[in-house]
Amino acid sequence: MFSIVIPAKNESAGLSTFLPELRSLYPEAEIIVIDDGSTDNTREVCISNNVNVISHPYSKGNGAAIKTGARAATQDVIVFMDGDGQHNAKDVRQLLAKIDEGHDMVIGARQGLQSQANISRGGANALYNWLATLIVGHKVEDLTSGFRAVRADKFREFLYLLPNGFSYPTTCTMAFFRAGYSVSYIPILANKRLGKSHIRIIRDGVRFLLIIFKIGTLYSPLKVFFPTSLLFFSLASIHYAHTYIDQGRFTNMSALLYITSVLIFAMGLISEQVTSLMYQKK
Structure with missing residues (x-):
């Protein structure tokens, strides 16, 4: 048994396609969708697909939704996925197989430009990966991927460190490396998202730039x-x-x-x- 936590804000288009496949492939899984103050019918789509849904009264951010889901999950292993249809449900088995091998965190590393939102985002992610690899002394294949499986008890050790915004993958990855936990990767091909992106070029560009400095200071100042x-x-x-x-x-x-x-x-x-x-x- 394992839990699947999906943060979602106005992702009814992606969830209506994604959840039936996820439920069909993993009927034994505990699926929890965190409705982060959606104004569409995200909650109704979740209920109609017989998955647990927790609604925030207002939008708190992607990281805050992840923390809510991690606290609510009851299984020993948690798989985090995006609700916009980018991640393939079949890849969950590969994450779990790596966990069974003894790893504490397994990350789906996006392969090729087709798995990136655009060229600029792909270039920024490559820069983050290079910098993180330099700092931690281990190959970091995808620092910002939101598709990952973790051992729940170890992940909850770092909930207080996680920001409420979009940089939670960076923070938890560096925290696992810093704590000496085992981190592994599987190659994945991400789909184009369904629905409108919540990323804003100027606002989030500045925020992602700050991630570069946070990477170093979080791991080894x-x-x-x-x-x-x-x-x-x-x-x-x-x-x-x-x-x-x-x-x-x-x-x-x-x-x-x-x-x-x-x-x-x-x-x-x-x-x-x-x-x-x-x-x-x-």
Whole structure:
């Protein structure tokens, strides 16, 4: 037995096609749809397909819906899927097979440009994957995929870390790596979404840019702060060498750059200790 949690906001078009197939393939599964303040007939579609539906009184965000579903799920393994028809129901078995092999989280890694919403999104995801791989020291094939299976008890350890918005996949993936849990991937081909996307280019572009910095600070802050500190230290040394040769003195700018370097390094050390406390098992 396992639970399937599907966050949905105005996804009646996708759910009306997707839920019957999901229910047919996995009659034993506990299927929970989190209706995140939908204004269409999302809730009615869920009820007509005999799946559990929990409705938020207003839209709280994709991450908030995931947390609601994780708290409501009663099985030991939870599969998270999108409600827009992008994920193929048949791929759930591959996720579960990897879980049975002993992994704690298995992620459906999208393959090829046809699995990306557009070229710009695909490029951004490639950048996130490269940066995350660099930081964690393990191959990260798809950092932002919403199609994944997790061991419920381990996932709930990090609910307090998860944002209410769209970056929950990034946060939980980095948290599992940081905690030393086993993360694996299966290749998938995602379909084009049904219905209108809730992503906004400018608003979410800025938010996804912040994810890049969050990736590093969530996993190991010193991997972000130390190179930055080293950069300022190098600039200070270059500036000091120039002014000493040219003017024979140590300038205020050199002092400011050296102080900035030390402060950034100190902030990194403190952040590293705080991060270690965050991941201690209660």
